[in-house]
Amino acid sequence: MSDPGGENGAAGATPAGEPTARDIRLVIAASSAGTIFEWYDFFIYGTLAALIGAAFFPAGNETLQLLLVWAGFAVGFGFRPLGAILFGFLGDRLGRKYTFLVTVTLMGIATAGVGLIPTAASIGLAAPIIVIGLRILQGLALGGEYGGAAIYVAEHAPPEKRGFYTSFIQASVVGGFVLSIIVVLACRAAIPPDAFAQWGWRVPFLLSIVLLAISLWMRLKLSESPVFQAMKAAGETSGNPFVESFTYPRNKRRIFVALFGITGVLTTIWYTAFFSSLSFLRGPMRVEEELVEIILMVAGGISMGFYLVVGRWSDRVGRKTPLLIGALAALVLLFPVFWGMGALANPGLARAAEATPVVVTGSDCTTDPFAEMLGGEQSGCGKLLETLTAAGVPYSIEQGAAPAITVGGAQVAIADDWMEDADARRVGILSALTDSGFAFERQTPPIANVAGIIALILVMGMLSALTYGSVAALLAEMFPPQIRYSSMSIPYHIGAGYLGGFLPLISSYIVARSGDVYAGLWYTWAIVAFGAIVAWWGIAGGPPREFGEDAA
Structure with a gap:
């Protein structure tokens, strides 16, 4: 690294040939398309979570199966930092362009591989192990993708339009999610339901090969970033980017702010807006799966425009203002938005729970969905709570000697086999609740309610855009x-x-431990609250500045 004391370094340097308007349009289009395809690859796993659980993580326990699927989802994310270190090193040493060519190739191959794995019924434990291995490869690839695409666009963009141009990258993340839903809906329409559940869900994964070919074709047309070319020509590229990231003056402070004050805020709001909404509506609210996908597709598609608006706005007011407004608004609106979605999606559930409250009695009334998998066993009361939680039924707990359930004050007779047979317990409890006015069939809310749900998800989409739309430029x-x-x-x-x-x-x-379908939102709320404090303290205010023009 040259001249560590001179913070501007090569920040503003470009080779003699400045990119033309046509060059920049190609840069934005190719980078955004690649980002859409790569995030499609990553999100198709979450979009098809229920079918993936049945194919690769059969557990005989609905709650545990869902948790195992999300654990597999999380594993991919867990390896993203390692991918960031590996591909960040290559991107700073060898260049932006070729590094994200490698990442998109790795992602496409790993995603298509998920579509080729035999089920657990065919090859046993090897199936989930292979799935986890491919998720690890996806996480490594994604760790290099975002930085490459964002920096590539940022280093081509004129400073006064950097927020707007890079906001296409942020919108493309949502675009990948929307594309995954569009492909799933198209496959559902073309393939009979039984066949889709059996083998048709593999088609969206296999389509990654086509998307990979398109992405590579577009990105191969690109030239290297002008900033990187200037640094390379001047011999100013870093010797060891990973080490220097932690030794460059004041950079550890910047990394801390980027981690908690920026990424912590934007990522928890984003996943709550889209994935938590998806899981919430499909799961405890029991809305028809295809309708949920259509709702998220419409809301996500509209939300993409919000990111562009915020990116352009940040070019005038700076990057800090939108992010703080979004974070603080999320703290106020998060719970009301989901309460509203629940009331619109399944109003009968809330009315039944209010009219005929469910009370569980027993000792050791806690639930641990991982207990049996780890060799332990839940208490009788815990098993009852687990079944109610999986069904989305709110309840209260009272201490007592033996496990018992009352619905609207009436005692539910617990059969002898309920404590040993999860299926019998589920059928028995849901039957008793149905007799008391609860409805567990899939819901198709009226069109006005559907419009209201979309509007509420759009509120979350706007909060996401405020905290995410200008982030590539900011970083x-x-x-x-x-x-x-x-x-x-x-x-x-x-x-x-x-x-x-x-x-x-x-x-x-x-949610599984508490029995409250809204309790998981406290995780998002806590991360955003801490992040808002860090952002207020650590991000420079005022109009956007080039690196080195402020003391941040």
């Missing part, structure tokens, strides 16, 4: 160019990988 401006790929990728993927990637697993576990 690119925070770090010196010679270690920029590594310095922004490491905190981004630690935050997105652990704080965000583990969100579905952690929030689902909180």
Whole structure:
């Protein structure tokens, strides 16, 4: 690294040939398309979580099976920081372009591989092990993708339009989620339901090969980033970007702010807006699966425009203002939005729970969905709670000697085999609740309610856009160019990988332990609250600045 004391370094240097408007349009289009395809590959796993659970993680326990699927989802995110270190090093040493060509290739191959794995019924434990292995490869690839695409666009963009141009990368993340839903819906329409559940769900994974070919074709047309070319020509590239990311003056402070004040906020809001909504509506609210996918597709598609608006706005007011507004608004609106979705999605459930409250009595009334898998056993009361939680039924607990359930004050007769047979217990409890006015069939809310649900998800989409829309520009401006790929990728993927990637697993576990379908939102609320404090303290205010123009 040259001249560590001179913070501008090669930040503003470009080779003689400036990129033309046509070049920049190609850069944005190719980078955004590649990002859409790569995130499609990653999100198709979450979109098809229920079918993947049945194929690769059969557990005989609905709650445990879902948690195992989300654990597999989280594993991919857990390896993103390692991918950020590896590909960040290569991106700062060898260049932005070829590094993210490698990442998109690795992602496409790993995703297609999931579509080729035999089920657990065919090859036993090898099936989930192979799935986890491919998720690890996906996580490594994604760890290098975002930094490469974001920096590549940022280093082509004029400073006064950097927020707007890079916001296409942020919108493309949502685009990958929307594309995954579109493909799933198209496959459901073309393949009979039984066949889709048996083998048709593999088609969206196998389509990754086609998307990979398109992405590679577009990205091969690109030239290297002008900033990197200038640094390379001047001999100013970093010798060891990973080490220098932690030794460059004041960079550890920047990494801390990027991790908690930026990424922690944006990633938990993003996953809550889209994945928690998806899981919440499909699961405890029991809305028809295809309708849920259509709702998320519409809301996600509209939300993509919010990111572009926020990115353009940040070019005028700076990057800090939108992020803080979004974070503080999320703390106020998070619970009301989900309460509203629940009331609109399944109003009968809330009315039944209010009219005929469910009370569980017993000793040791706690539930641990992992207990039996780890060689232990839940208490009788815990087993009752687990069944109610999986059904989305709210309850209260009272201490007592033997496990018991009352619905609206009436005692439910517990059959002898309920404590040993999960299926018998589920059928018996749901039957008793149905007789008392609860409805457990899949819900198709009226069109007005569906419109209301979309509107509430759009509120979450706007909060996500406020905290995410200008982030690529913000992170690119925070770090010196010679270690920029590594310095922004490491905190981004630690935050997105652990704080965000583990969100579905952690929030689902909180719900399973508490029995409150809204309790998992406290995880998001806590991360955003802490992140808002860090962002207020650590992000420079005012108009956007090039690296080195402020004391951040």
